[in-house]
Amino acid sequence: MKQKKMATHFASLSSMSSPSLLRYPSTNSMAMLGFISHYPKTNLGTSLREVKTSFSSSFLSLSIARKQQRKSFLVRSVAAPSDTATGFDEMVSGTTRKYYMLGGKGGVGKTSCAASLAVKFANNGHPTLVVSTDPAHSLSDSFAQDLTGGTLVPVEGPDSPLFALEINPEKAREEFRSVNQKNGESGIKDFMDGMGLGMLVEQLGELKLGELLDTPPPGLDEAIAISKVIQFLESEEYNMFTRIVFDTAPTGHTLRLLSLPDFLDASIGKILKLRQKIASATSAIKSVFGQEGTPQDAADKLERLRERMLKVRELFRDTDSTEFVIVMAVSESSRLRASLKKENVPVKRLIVNQVLPPSSSDCKFCAMKRKDQTRALDMIQSDPELSGLILVEAPLVDVEIRGVPALRFLGDMVWK
Numbered sequence: 001m002k003q004k005k006m007a008t009h010f011a012s013l014s015s016m017s018s019p020s021l022l023r024y025p026s027t028n029s030m031a032m033l034g035f036i037s038h039y040p041k042t043n044l045g046t047s048l049r050e051v052k053t054s055f056s057s058s059f060l061s062l063s064i065a066r067k068q069q070r071k072s073f074l075v076r077s078v079a080a081p082s083d084t085a086t087g088f089d090e091m092v093s094g095t096t097r098k099y100y101m102l103g104g105k106g107g108v109g110k111t112s113c114a115a116s117l118a119v120k121f122a123n124n125g126h127p128t129l130v131v132s133t134d135p136a137h138s139l140s141d142s143f144a145q146d147l148t149g150g151t152l153v154p155v156e157g158p159d160s161p162l163f164a165l166e167i168n169p170e171k172a173r174e175e176f177r178s179v180n181q182k183n184g185e186s187g188i189k190d191f192m193d194g195m196g197l198g199m200l201v202e203q204l205g206e207l208k209l210g211e212l213l214d215t216p217p218p219g220l221d222e223a224i225a226i227s228k229v230i231q232f233l234e235s236e237e238y239n240m241f242t243r244i245v246f247d248t249a250p251t252g253h254t255l256r257l258l259s260l261p262d263f264l265d266a267s268i269g270k271i272l273k274l275r276q277k278i279a280s281a282t283s284a285i286k287s288v289f290g291q292e293g294t295p296q297d298a299a300d301k302l303e304r305l306r307e308r309m310l311k312v313r314e315l316f317r318d319t320d321s322t323e324f325v326i327v328m329a330v331s332e333s334s335r336l337r338a339s340l341k342k343e344n345v346p347v348k349r350l351i352v353n354q355v356l357p358p359s360s361s362d363c364k365f366c367a368m369k370r371k372d373q374t375r376a377l378d379m380i381q382s383d384p385e386l387s388g389l390i391l392v393e394a395p396l397v398d399v400e401i402r403g404v405p406a407l408r409f410l411g412d413m414v415w416k
């Protein structure tokens, strides 16, 4: 229903003719998105004057103006773009597979930036896959398409194949969970004490395996989800993808994820060593690993998971194939950058999203916001953690970033 609405919406846009509208050439039959002035400075006159009208009184007038615009299918942007080049040429060059992980707090526009980057890659000849491993998915919203099935869904519109995937982190954990102990820890302890193996239980207890699987830390699901994606991308079937864009979880989760492979590697390594020790006590192992499958199955699963985690960890640190792009709101701190640095994760670019446009006649509120914003941008530029990064100011646009044409529009402004 919503998709239909979108299609109508953009179809109407494509049939508009106004001197102040700039039409986007589309290589397929998808409708086009028109925006007043594609932001070149020379073209700001009429459009910005109109925009200022809605900005000058209050946000109420802005929202009324928005409604009117939507009604007449006139979509306008209220921001000037950054002139900064993001080095997209470098991002797009070469056919060797590259991974882009976009991370940042929830609500800053991470998904929009990830989806627009994926669209841009696909429009520049790269068969692309965009994956959401954020437990609170919004990729479906962004593409205005249902991507919730946990499988690769083709996205219509871009010039080269673009597939999207929302990974259900719960499902991704199932494999790991299947090696979970079925009994409570005290049950196992009694049982194993009876067999003279109490010490091993203590060692297992120290790993907090049961706790880890029953109430997993937020980053665990994502670590497993990413490792699954990496795994299936290795198969021949998915060789075609030369760009993989990850819409990762919000900052806190992502940071945990970054340290998890080490943690899991250490834990799984210990478990595997313990397996050797208790190899003869089959029934005890069954209690620990559950009744399903043989101890060998459980150990093999853990070993495979461990290998995959190691790959993810390597991938996160490989500057040739992977880049972590930070997306933040203007007012945020540089904590994420510091943590990424500590984890040796390659970061080159920082997107500061929803930046207000320049204007000479702001309302009080807008003027205040703009001041805050200028101060925040100055701080970012002088922050030793951030100053070395390519700073990209993504403008606030007066339209919902939904569907391929809108993502294409945003992508053309952000990824240059």
Ligand SMILES: Nc1ncnc2c1ncn2[C@@H]1O[C@H](COP(=O)(O)OP(=O)(O)OP(=O)(O)O)[C@@H](O)[C@H]1O
Residues within 6 Å of the ligand: 105, 106, 107, 108, 109, 110, 111, 112, 113, 134, 136, 137, 138, 250, 353, 354, 355, 394, 395, 396, 397, 398, 399, 400, 401, 402
């Ligand atoms: N530059 C922008 N101008 C205007 N609206 C924007 C911009 N960037 C994002 N938005 C809007 O902000 C909302 C949140 O964006 P998005 O879903 O991309 O954020 P997110 O960081 O992925 O959030 P979450 O983690 O909650 O999914 C969306 O409605 C999106 O359309």
